[in-house]
Amino acid sequence: MRSNYVIGLNSGTSFDGIDVALVKFKKNDLRPIFVDGIVCEYPKKIKEQIRELIASAGSIHNLSPQKISKLDISLGNLFANTALQIIKKRGLKKEDILLIGSHGQTIYHKPRVKSVQIGNGKIIAKRTDIKTINDFREADIKAGGEGAPLMPFLDQVCFGKTKKGIITLNIGGIANITATGKNIKPIAFDTGPGNALIDLVTRKYFNTDFDRDGLIAKKGNVIFKYIKKAALDPYFRISPPKSTGKEYFNQQFIDRYFSQIKKKRDLISTLTFFTAYTIKYSLEKYVFRKHKISEIVISGGGLKNKTLVSFLKKILPRINITSSDKYGLPSKYKEAILFALLGYTCLKQIPNNIPSCTGARKKTVTGKICVGI
Ligand SMILES: Nc1ncnc2c1ncn2[C@@H]1O[C@H](COP(=O)(O)OP(=O)(O)O)[C@@H](O)[C@H]1O
Ligand SMILES: [Mg+2]
Numbered sequence: 001m002r003s004n005y006v007i008g009l010n011s012g013t014s015f016d017g018i019d020v021a022l023v024k025f026k027k028n029d030l031r032p033i034f035v036d037g038i039v040c041e042y043p044k045k046i047k048e049q050i051r052e053l054i055a056s057a058g059s060i061h062n063l064s065p066q067k068i069s070k071l072d073i074s075l076g077n078l079f080a081n082t083a084l085q086i087i088k089k090r091g092l093k094k095e096d097i098l099l100i101g102s103h104g105q106t107i108y109h110k111p112r113v114k115s116v117q118i119g120n121g122k123i124i125a126k127r128t129d130i131k132t133i134n135d136f137r138e139a140d141i142k143a144g145g146e147g148a149p150l151m152p153f154l155d156q157v158c159f160g161k162t163k164k165g166i167i168t169l170n171i172g173g174i175a176n177i178t179a180t181g182k183n184i185k186p187i188a189f190d191t192g193p194g195n196a197l198i199d200l201v202t203r204k205y206f207n208t209d210f211d212r213d214g215l216i217a218k219k220g221n222v223i224f225k226y227i228k229k230a231a232l233d234p235y236f237r238i239s240p241p242k243s244t245g246k247e248y249f250n251q252q253f254i255d256r257y258f259s260q261i262k263k264k265r266d267l268i269s270t271l272t273f274f275t276a277y278t279i280k281y282s283l284e285k286y287v288f289r290k291h292k293i294s295e296i297v298i299s300g301g302g303l304k305n306k307t308l309v310s311f312l313k314k315i316l317p318r319i320n321i322t323s324s325d326k327y328g329l330p331s332k333y334k335e336a337i338l339f340a341l342l343g344y345t346c347l348k349q350i351p352n353n354i355p356s357c358t359g360a361r362k363k364t365v366t367g368k369i370c371v372g373i
Helices: 044-056 066-091 121-128 138-142 151-159 196-205 211-217 222-230 250-257 263-288 306-315 333-345
Strands: 005-011 017-024 034-043 096-109 114-118 132-134 165-171 172-181 187-193 293-299 320-323 369-372
Touching: 005 066, 017 066, 017 333, 034 066, 034 211, 034 333, 044 066, 044 369, 066 096, 066 121, 096 121, 114 138, 121 369, 132 333, 151 165, 151 172, 151 187, 165 187, 165 263, 172 306, 187 196, 187 263, 196 211, 196 263, 196 293, 211 263, 211 306, 222 250, 222 263, 222 306, 222 369, 250 263, 263 293, 263 306, 293 333, 306 320, 333 369
Parallel strands: 005 096, 096 132, 165 293, 293 320
Antiparallel strands: 005 017, 017 034, 096 114, 132 369, 165 172, 172 187
């Protein structure tokens, strides 16, 4: 008999690598119990291919089906390898795994219209011989939703009953929040950039994929006069539900608002502060006016950027800022844990979108079961 272990796989908008989480479920309880996780960095060549594909995807019509299909297969194989890797690491057998929930790699996301993830599920199912569930956005889009964000479902399961209002904040390439708690109908949306803008500049001028521990930002100066103007960008004035991507928070965005900053170190500091500022601004405009919030629980790679977190603490002095690790959700793996949960609920046919967050007309079961080819 297959056991109740579930594997969740994800690669976020930063496409730094595949996050793998192994979780367990108790009977009649949807709260995932984290068992173990690994992060498998993408090979350099694959990273470049993903970057190229995303860059060409300004419009869905620009995406080359041949290139998509080739990378879809390569990523399917890589995702399968990572699942096999964690099974081996834990001394488990494939029979111990109930299913794999795989988000894949987003290469295109246009809210309400189309969201494309690659990392072929049939290949994962075939290579691992484990039932694989993917395509977690389409059903919500069909129900009139944005197909994003998906995290509120995990947040609702884990924090929906807490007496005090809580914000969860995931800082990946893009930053997204969920407001939840006992008396709160969950709200969630992308606040704007997470690490996306910072990563763009470190790669361009500092030959590094990201600002490790926020050390570059720490040494530069924040040039405040550019912050206010950039915060007037139309995205920040759209009321939630809303979602965005690196197609929007890209080099052109930096050029539009920050091109006059001469010193590259100051540019990093300013973008880091801007990222923190847009999170605070969005929370004040769309959450704090309606709900009393006592804590912000952070997850995602941005938690490692100490300068970013210290800016957040400085501009939100009255709120307790913690990490999701405190709640049994290791910050590095929270998204992978989500996809384990979404796969599990799909298999059990439990509705797993949150209409108040995605804008969908109704609750629906997201995810598709892939049969190995
Ligand atoms: N030690 C670190 N210091 C600063 N930033 C970091 C560190 N580790 C990871 N990051 C940031 O986190 C990003 C990856 O975070 P992740 O949660 O995986 O995002 P995504 O879901 O978009 O892939 C990296 O691109 C980088 O910007
Ligand atoms: Mg990542």
